[in-house]
Amino acid sequence: MTIAITGATGQLGRLAIAATKARGAAPIALVRSPEKATDLGVEARAFDYDKADPAALKGVETLVLISANEVGKRFPQHKAVIEAAKAAGVQRIIYTSLLKGDASTMKLAAEHIETEAALKASGLAYTILRNGWYTENLTGTLAPAIEHGAIIGAAGEGRYSAAARQDYAEAIAVTATGAGHENKVYELAGDTAFTGADLAAEVAKQAGKPVAYVNLPEADYAKALEGFGLHPGFAAILADSDAQTAKGALFDDSKTLSGLIGRPTTPLAVTVKAALA
Template identity: 55%
Template sequence: MRYMVTGASGQLGSAVLEQLSTRVAKSDITALVRREAAATALAAQSYGTAVASYDDVEALTAAFKGVDRLLLISGSEVGQRARQHGNVVAAAKAAGVGFIAYTSLLQATVSPMILAVEHKATEEALAASGIPYALLRNGWYSENMLGGLDYAVEHGAMIGASGEGRYASAPRADYAEAAAIVLAGGDHAGKVYELAGDAGYTGAELAAMVAIASGKPVAYADLPPAEYKAALVGAGIPDGFADVLVDSSVRAGEGWLDDQSKTLSGLLGRPTEPMAETVRKAL
């Protein structure tokens, strides 16, 4: 059996490789990356490697030859991902890949989030391909909430536009382990996994966690979307990405990043890491 992880040098991909190698032989795992330097580094860790970008169907098809089970990790180029993922699916079909697991987004087919559009398109491409597949609809990564942690501790404030909405987040490592479990084998074809942390929290509750962990006062300030975007852009975040962050926060306020099914912990066979623990580690 041959396993491949795309985006294998990224944060999620590298964590999946680590987890997968505890379940199957490293000699059966191929890491797909975009750069030769990344391939060299992974080869030094005894992984098989292949080099191809999501834009190069010919290179992807060659890389996928002989692969039985493929993990398609969603790309990082928002606005290009539907096309790029379509290339991956087409190449996988041409190469005879037997199964694909795809890292999608919570409730992708109905979510109004900006980020959901390309995930929905990818899910449709998978359904049309005829390849057996599973959808790993990942919720929010806990790390996404901690990008401004140093600022929050220094200035005593965290900002957002999510109101009383709850984030059922989990750390990247938990999602990576779930992906490795599904990729390693078992009856997952046709399954849709809505994956999220066991316990949701509001922006105010997150600020309280940071205050406890840091020993300093930290409060949450809920801002109108336009003010939140202005603050993000003022902090140096590019305009387009700021739009995505604001939309995600607003949609979290509407409940689109909350999920109480505990599907993720069910796959893991253990509870997901509590956000308070993730905060403590980050500090």
């Protein structure tokens, strides 16, 4: 079976390539700039979400469509990839969606919902991986948090059922290389949920300095994110994601992810340690 993975030089894509190789497959890396993929040790083909060329998908049976990262442009890009896959004779698409999919209240979910609908209408077999939050989303900027003694957010006491990117990458590899995943939808999340306060406590413990979680109103958090240099539209989406987390949008206790990858998901402490290293 020939597997190809889009966005293969991205953070999730690189891990998915490695995890798929570890399962004995030789995936094709689909990237905008093949010269940036030489270190992946696999065949790399030029592929652009904006100009999805069916020729780049020749011979591919299973296509892993890692969701694009330009919020607002994602659905047209994903639709173009689905159409290219159909034209090229791809048999199945694995898509990285968002936890709870069409039941999610997050603004971030809209383009994922549209993509899921397009996939189901395409006539192709599909596997939808509804990924929860990556723990790295929350540990990517710990240095200033430690410096100022505060992690800010708008999630209140809402719980993140987050998992490490590596965990989600292994789910891609399992469903790409294994049988029986056709036309399945998986809700993927970490085994042990935590709050912003739990995160702050873990960071404080490992850093050896006081760090508290400071909860802000959604609008204030969005303004703070803008102050850090984020585009106002994206800042609003991230603030909304936190506000919806307060209402349970990123909580899931099904343990589907650990069941799929055959091991417990990566604990919060391990991801914090890696971020502080």
